[in-house]
Amino acid sequence: MTEARVTENPAPRAATSAELLLDGVSRSYGDNLAVRSISAEVPASKISVIVGPSGCGKSTLLRIISGLDEPTAGRVEFEGTPVNGVPEGLAMVFQDYSRSLFPWMRVDKNVAFPIKHLPAKERAERVRFAIEEVGLSGKEKLYPWQMSGGMQQRVAIARALASHPKLLLMDEPYASVDAQTRADLEDLLMRIQAELGITVLVVTHDIDESVYLADRIIVLSAPPSVVAEVIEVDLPRPRDHIATKTDPRFVEIRGHVTRLLRSKEQVAPV
Amino acid sequence: MTVQQGTDPIHVPLSAPESEAVEERAAVPAPPRRRARAGFPWPVTVLLRLLVPAAIIGVWYLISEGRRSGLFVKDPLTSLERFVEDFLSGDASRLFLGDATYDHLFPSVGRALAGLGIAIVVGVVIGVLLGISPVLTALFQPLIHLGRSLPSPALLGVFFFLFGTGDSPKVFLIAFSVVWPILLNTIDGVSSIGQTRAQAAQVFRIPARDQLLHIVLPGAAPKIFAGIRTSLSFSLILMIISELQKSENGLGYLLIQSQRTFDYAGFWSVLIVLVLLGVAFNFIFLAIERRALAWHRGATQQND
Numbered sequence: 357m358t359e360a361r362v363t364e365n366p367a368p369r370a371a372t373s374a375e376l377l378l379d380g381v382s383r384s385y386g387d388n389l390a391v392r393s394i395s396a397e398v399p400a401s402k403i404s405v406i407v408g409p410s411g412c413g414k415s416t417l418l419r420i421i422s423g424l425d426e427p428t429a430g431r432v433e434f435e436g437t438p439v440n441g442v443p444e445g446l447a448m449v450f451q452d453y454s455r456s457l458f459p460w461m462r463v464d465k466n467v468a469f470p471i472k473h474l475p476a477k478e479r480a481e482r483v484r485f486a487i488e489e490v491g492l493s494g495k496e497k498l499y500p501w502q503m504s505g506g507m508q509q510r511v512a513i514a515r516a517l518a519s520h521p522k523l524l525l526m527d528e529p530y531a532s533v534d535a536q537t538r539a540d541l542e543d544l545l546m547r548i549q550a551e552l553g554i555t556v557l558v559v560t561h562d563i564d565e566s567v568y569l570a571d572r573i574i575v576l577s578a579p580p581s582v583v584a585e586v587i588e589v590d591l592p593r594p595r596d597h598i599a600t601k602t603d604p605r606f607v608e609i610r611g612h613v614t615r616l617l618r619s620k621e622q623v624a625p626v
Numbered sequence: 627m628t629v630q631q632g633t634d635p636i637h638v639p640l641s642a643p644e645s646e647a648v649e650e651r652a653a654v655p656a657p658p659r660r661r662a663r664a665g666f667p668w669p670v671t672v673l674l675r676l677l678v679p680a681a682i683i684g685v686w687y688l689i690s691e692g693r694r695s696g697l698f699v700k701d702p703l704t705s706l707e708r709f710v711e712d713f714l715s716g717d718a719s720r721l722f723l724g725d726a727t728y729d730h731l732f733p734s735v736g737r738a739l740a741g742l743g744i745a746i747v748v749g750v751v752i753g754v755l756l757g758i759s760p761v762l763t764a765l766f767q768p769l770i771h772l773g774r775s776l777p778s779p780a781l782l783g784v785f786f787f788l789f790g791t792g793d794s795p796k797v798f799l800i801a802f803s804v805v806w807p808i809l810l811n812t813i814d815g816v817s818s819i820g821q822t823r824a825q826a827a828q829v830f831r832i833p834a835r836d837q838l839l840h841i842v843l844p845g846a847a848p849k850i851f852a853g854i855r856t857s858l859s860f861s862l863i864l865m866i867i868s869e870l871q872k873s874e875n876g877l878g879y880l881l882i883q884s885q886r887t888f889d890y891a892g893f894w895s896v897l898i899v900l901v902l903l904g905v906a907f908n909f910i911f912l913a914i915e916r917r918a919l920a921w922h923r924g925a926t927q928q929n930d
């Protein structure tokens with residue numbers, strides 16, 4: 357068990373508006389190259405989505421961004437500081453809520469756990485706020501396993517929010533919930549992001565979801581992954597599931613991303 | 627935290643549509659209702675449960691009536707009377723407990739609990755260390771399997787040699803014998819907490835101490851309790867074995883002594899004490915477990 361390293365951040369913020377900068381990030385496991393020279397910028401206070409085919413090294417990339425793993429080449433900068441260990445101001449929502457939440461803690465304890473070091477009063481206030489943000493007020497004393505999957509993932513989001521993140525990483529956050537819940541949680545995320553102005557980076561394999569959520573889509577190719585294209589999504593906000601998804605521009609972007617993923621799947625070297 | 631990916635008993639992907647009806651599965655963690663077995667009304671259930679014990683006592687009685695077997699097997703009533711006389715017949719100043727309770731039962735229970743207590747502390751501490759470090763596990767795995775498969779009563783002589791003839795050789799024999807299930811279960815439990823939870827703890831920069839107290843130990847607790855439960859019954863067995871030799875008191879001593887003096891009523895009364903002791907230990911253990919692992923019962927039931 358290694359204690360998380362704290363990255364002090366005395367340096368002034370770099371002139372670039374990129375909250376997160378990936379510069380030629382590669383990661384190989386032995387001879388197996390998982391990601392190959394990925395360069396991308398994640399703009400501050402926007403929703404960026406990394407989309408790619410299954411097994412394209414998305415999880416590897418997230419581990420590197422969150423400081424849990426080191427790239428074999430290239431560098432990651434968070435707020436202009438090289439990432440070395442888990443940076444402060446980063447929170448994460450995992451795909452597997454039932455494994456990332458702590459089933460022996462009630463909802464409020466789960467949410468409060470990462471901010472245990474704060475004074476009780478501030479902690480209680482943050483927990484209350486975070487739980488309210490995700491629409492779970494009144495459910496504080498339930499255990500996660502007493503809730504549906506979607507509600508558990510809301511708890512995970514609340515837990516991330518309680519730590520007041522600047523950067524919220526989400527690893528396939530809605531892959532384990534049903535379609536209706538997924539739609540609700542997508543809207544929840546966009547509302548929270550708009551309210552709090554945090555930077556969000558979502559990793560997904562769902563093309564619809566990527567276009568619906570994103571200000572910027574970073575399309576990855578099949579492994580060993582490279583950035584196939586970066587797409588600025590200029591769909592108006594607030595978005596909704598009917599109007600946005602029937603917007604010709606939405607259909608156009610979705611088709612474009614689909615073609616990108618498909619062609620890359622076929623021509624990518626193995 | 628380096629935790630191996632393990633099977634996670636808690637994880638079953640839920641995919642119920644999030645309608646109002648299923649949103650809240652239970653308002654409070656309700657204790658599981660005791661359901662009558664196979665839907666019988668409760669008097670029938672009680673009767674069924676008493677049937678086998680009653681039959682056993684009946685057989686016991688029949689054997690005690692045999693011409694030859696009766697010499698050794700005292701009938702249930704005589705044994706029970708003797709049990710009450712020896713163990714339960716004191717005045718109020720002695721809490722209505724007999725001399726044998728103070729002279730033999732309490733010292734025995736003390737040794738069993740001391741041995742079990744040492745085993746729990748040692749087993750959990752070492753188990754957690756090994757569970758979070760694959761290197762340590764690899765190093766000590768052979769040693770653990772060696773220790774576990776050693777028939778520990780064979781070591782009684784060694785323990786007498788090492789610790790003299792007082793309580794300590796007995797306590798250490800019990801501790802040594804019952805530490806293995808706890809140790810192995812703790813290792814298993816710690817590795818079963820899962821990579822995602824370990825990763826979550828890292829990303830949220832939980833200090834090592836909190837990871838240990840609030841993630842590793844509670845996460846491993848269901849398995850640790852399972853280990854302790856096995857060890858509990860072992861500790862009673864080892865308690866008796868350790869008192870068979872070089873002992874001046876204790877239930878094991880009493881068993882041997884009553885046989886040597888052909889006091890078979892005394893012998894059978896000790897067996898009654900042992901049965902009651904086993905039941906009592908188990909009952910207390912279950913009560914503690916029920917409190918400590920309420921979340922776990924709930925979680926596994928929901929996912930059934």
